[in-house]
Amino acid sequence: MISRRNVSIQTRQNTGCLLLAGIVIATLTDAIAGTALTLAKGDMIGDLYATPDEFAWLDVGYTTSKMIGFLTASWIARTVNMRVIVVVATLTITVASAVTALTIRLDLLIVMRACQGFSGGILLVIGQTVIFRDFRASRQPLLQALFAIGAVVAPATIIPALQGWLLDNYSWTWIFLSVVPIGLLAAGLVLLSEEPIDNHIPYRRFDWSGFLLASITLFCLVYVLSQGDRWNWFDERRIRWLTGIGVVTLCMFVGQQASRPEDDGLLELSVFRSVNFTFAFIVSFVAGAALFGSSYLIPNFAVSVLAFTPTDTGVLLLASSIFFVFSLLLSAFFIQGLGVSPIATVPFGIVMLMTSMWLLSGSAIDSGIGDMRNAVLLRGLSLGFLFLSITLIAFSTVSACSLPAAIGIFNTGRQFGGLLGVACLQSLMTRHIAGNVSVLGSHITAGYSAVGERLGTSAAVLEARGMTTVAADQASRFFLGKAVAVQSTVIAFDTAFLTVALLFVFASPALILTKIILTRMASTQNTPQVNSVDYRDKELSTFTSDKSHNGSRKHL
Secondary structure, three states: OOOHHHHHHHHHHHHHHHHHHHHHHHHHHHHHHHHHHHHHHHHHHHHHOOOHHHHHHHHHHHHHHHHHHHHHHHHHHHHOOHHHHHHHHHHHHHHHHHHHHHOOOHHHHHHHHHHHHHHHHHHHHHHHHHHHHHOOHHHHHHHHHHHHHHHHHHHHHHHHHHHHHHHHHOOOHHHHHOHHHHHHHHHHHHHHHOOOOOOOOOOOOOOHHHHHHHHHHHHHHHHHHHHOOOOOHHHOHHHHHHHHHHHHHHHHHHHHHHHOOOOOOOOOHHHHHOHHHHHHHHHHHHHHHHHHHHHHHHHHHHHHOOOOOHHHHHHHHHHHHHHHHHHHHHHHHHHHHOOOOHHHHHHHHHHHHHHHHHHHOOOOOOOOHHHHHHHHHHHHHHHHHHHHHHHHHHHOOOOHHHHHHHHHHHHHHHHHHHHHHHHHHHHHHHHHHHHHHHHHHOOOOOOOHHHHHHHHHHHHHHHHOOOOHHHHHHHHHHHHHHHHHHHHHHHHHHHHHHHHHHHHHHHHHHHHHHHHHHHHHHHHOOOOOOOOOOOOOOOOOOOOOOEOOOOOEOOO
């Protein structure tokens, strides 16, 4: 006979699985909405009759709102039940995506993108908080790997393939419409789980002045970083003004937060007392630059230089998702099953990411999917070793009450690092393309026999197809100039790929030095440190009511 206790255990495990599945699927709604403009930008601009500068507000509004959502999620978690937050945030993204698909009004689209961003930021923070607080510490490596599949793997590799197929076969509206069934399924699973969620976080008043300063700062810095290269940075008056306002409000915000009573501001600065969190925050900033930077370079190189279709670009990235997921699960096995320290997999991830970027730096104008596949697959493998370990290190010594704040700050740092990385790469490429055209063009003169032969051959082919001699000569010169421009772009992309690889060459020693300094500062100041969580699973087959570092009831 099955005992009542065994039935209760099985029920809790089932409801826990439903809750976990609901959260992971919910992150897919944010992944789809967040990356929708990557490949669909050209199609949407045409349908909306918008200029590129007008269209840019969709990205600025989304990113700014998402980072604001990261920072305010902690206070919301103190006020509203976390299950309600997850469901409402998921449904908000769902409704906003449906409206986005059904309208071509630019002003309404900007509002909907802001709703998607804010809800997505809250969803990612609260969803990860629930997983940390309501599941056993010994299961966290595997559970965080599953969460990363929806939060990191999907937007970086899986979703672009789906979007490319929809763009080539249907239209961009179907990208947003695909969010609707996914969002409804996720919300339903979270509601059906019936699993009591640990909501014990002391209430505190909302910091309105900090919120206002943070919002102004984030808007100014997001606009400057995303649009600075478009306006040649400080040559444009608006960029200078927004940079100045952003820096001033940032200083005011930091001072305002530091002057308030402990953990009474918008940010809980006490989380930086944890050496592990502070170190992981800095590493995540650098890793975010590499992740977002490479995610920007690879599809843009494939589409703009190699003339890949959106589907081909998606397939190129989709292949790496298998290796990304594999390395996440392999890292989870090492940490959870073998008791390996999370920091042990980070060097492997860094070396493999550097190698993949170095391989991509050898791409040429005639490169195809086969030429780029190995490098892209290696990139996917490296990211799995990096991001799971950084996550586990970051929150291993953070108290349960501070988890929402810590996760929000951590995600903000990674997002901002990504923005800075993409902005630097855009600026680097703009200047290198202009310089490469100048250098290559200086060697294209009529005095070179090879140039004369190239122009003569092209003109002869065009004349044979019915063009006049004058028109054929002009067209051949145009095609030669275009070839120079394309080759200049290829060289610029190769330089950008190499720059991402070199980032870790210089960053790695700095990160090691930072870790040493943080550890010595903590020991000198006698700062009390919470013991790190032991993520090794010692009871794989036996359920126990384990009390972890946060003291909440665990299952699975």
